Amino acid sequence: MRVLSIFVTVFTLVLVAPAAMGDDAISRLMHSTESLPQAPAAPRPAENVSAPSVGARPRGPLPIVMSARIGDHDDRTRLVLELSDPVNLRAFSLANPDRVVIDMPEVAWKLGAPPRPTGYGAIKSYRYGLFRNGNSRMVLDLNRPVTVSDTLVLPPSNGFGYRVVIDLFPTNRAKFDAGAGWPADLKKRESDAEKLAAMIAASQSPAGDAARRGARGKVIVIDPGHGGLDSGTAGVNGLLEKDLVLAEGLRLARVLKARGYSVHMTRDDDTFIPLRQRVAMSRADRADLLISLHADSNPDHEVTGLSIYTLSDGRSDREAAALAKRENQSDIIAGVDLSGDNNPVAPILIDLAQRDTINKSSRFATTALSSLKNVTDILARSPHRSASLAVLVAPDVPAVLIELGYLSNRKDAAQMNTESWRSGVARAIADAVDSQFAPPTRQALGNPE
Ligand SMILES: [Zn+2]
Numbered sequence: 001m002r003v004l005s006i007f008v009t010v011f012t013l014v015l016v017a018p019a020a021m022g023d024d025a026i027s028r029l030m031h032s033t034e035s036l037p038q039a040p041a042a043p044r045p046a047e048n049v050s051a052p053s054v055g056a057r058p059r060g061p062l063p064i065v066m067s068a069r070i071g072d073h074d075d076r077t078r079l080v081l082e083l084s085d086p087v088n089l090r091a092f093s094l095a096n097p098d099r100v101v102i103d104m105p106e107v108a109w110k111l112g113a114p115p116r117p118t119g120y121g122a123i124k125s126y127r128y129g130l131f132r133n134g135n136s137r138m139v140l141d142l143n144r145p146v147t148v149s150d151t152l153v154l155p156p157s158n159g160f161g162y163r164v165v166i167d168l169f170p171t172n173r174a175k176f177d178a179g180a181g182w183p184a185d186l187k188k189r190e191s192d193a194e195k196l197a198a199m200i201a202a203s204q205s206p207a208g209d210a211a212r213r214g215a216r217g218k219v220i221v222i223d224p225g226h227g228g229l230d231s232g233t234a235g236v237n238g239l240l241e242k243d244l245v246l247a248e249g250l251r252l253a254r255v256l257k258a259r260g261y262s263v264h265m266t267r268d269d270d271t272f273i274p275l276r277q278r279v280a281m282s283r284a285d286r287a288d289l290l291i292s293l294h295a296d297s298n299p300d301h302e303v304t305g306l307s308i309y310t311l312s313d314g315r316s317d318r319e320a321a322a323l324a325k326r327e328n329q330s331d332i333i334a335g336v337d338l339s340g341d342n343n344p345v346a347p348i349l350i351d352l353a354q355r356d357t358i359n360k361s362s363r364f365a366t367t368a369l370s371s372l373k374n375v376t377d378i379l380a381r382s383p384h385r386s387a388s389l390a391v392l393v394a395p396d397v398p399a400v401l402i403e404l405g406y407l408s409n410r411k412d413a414a415q416m417n418t419e420s421w422r423s424g425v426a427r428a429i430a431d432a433v434d435s436q437f438a439p440p441t442r443q444a445l446g447n448p449e
């Protein structure tokens with residue numbers, strides 16, 4: 001994945017003049033700093049009891065976010081969102097990298113032309129989308145430490161819908177760091193989800209396990225990368241990594257199921273799943289193999305071909321390390337908390353037991369490459385690489401991450417959009433799964449026939 005989604009803007013050195021002072025209500029909001037409370041001193045506005053809150057998927061049509069504006073002033077950066085319906089939002093900040101996360105109930109995003117930050121204000125770039133069911137999220141990447149005002153919701157007027165105003169005031173590093181961090185209830189929810197996954201793994205009886213494991217007795221977990229507000233990389237033809245890998249993952253699941261495998265997906269829709277949750281899911285499923293699907297991009301648009309990554313103990317070449325940095329960024333992009341000892345991008349320590357898992361992973365990577373070379377281009381130089389990839393760290397689950405091709409290359413991007421390429425690649429991966437788990441043949445057992 002290339003760093004951010006298509007909506008994220010490039011830092012520009014050209015001075016972008018502020019939008020012309022219009023006479024409409026939103027323009028006035030953008031430019032007035034007197035008529036509004038000087039947050040953060042203002043009291044928190046009362047929660048709108050009739051409006052949906054984070055975690056709720058409102059009955060009926062989703063509230064629509066119709067527009068967003070960013071205004072840079074001497075004393076603050078102001079973000080205004082215009083919505084069709086009132087919603088309860090909450091904003092919090094996370095450090096390293098510095099971000100502001102705005103959580104809201106599930107909404108539909110209809111921003112025609114999302115505004116580009118000037119690069120001079122507090123907002124460097126931003127992205128938005130579904131974080132999990134019932135929870136849409138906007139993440140602002142910051143140029144400097146800020147204090148976040150209380151969110152102010154203004155009722156419709158002058159033909160505009162509900163407007164949410166959030167001000168970002170400059171502050172110092174110490175104050176920002178002191179206030180940054182996940183709200184306690186969100187933190188608890190995340191650790192509860194991990195505990196639950198561990199409990200499920202511990203409680204599975206061997207008998208139930210066998211029944212659950214399907215005809216061939218093997219569980220394959222397919223992990224389409226990215227999702228929701230993390231789009232992954234964007235193709236030269238507009239194809240988004242998150243959509244490509246979901247479609248290919250669902251296709252591979254159908255092929256493997258038809259061959260008798262028990263198949264689980266870490267996501268089967270356009271939802272964001274944190275990296276460590278993907279790992280926890282594969283462990284809870286006692287997976288025999290995790291296949292994580294991605295597509296890469298490269299500033300050199302000539303680079304093409306598929307490559308496969310397995311876990312390294314930190315000794316990876318420069319290109320592999322750069323890829324790991326890109327793919328491990330998923331949680332940062334989506335505003336997942338990385339503080340504490342569960343940091344998935346911390347250096348990975350590999351124990352002896354894990355070596356066996358890594359050997360199995362490498363064997364699969366080799367088989368898969370020889371099967372895939374018949375149906376797609378393979379990266380010219382060392383297509384099997386190892387890197388410290390956070391999604392591959394389960395010590396007991398053999399795992400590979402397949403970069404299906406380069407969305408930055410015109411030919412790769414075009415063929416990844418075709419039925420024939422997609423079904424060919426899904427079959428080739430399934431063939432490699434067959435080879436990995438095929439019982440020893442009579443020949444290999446030395447049958448005298
Ligand atoms: Zn990716």
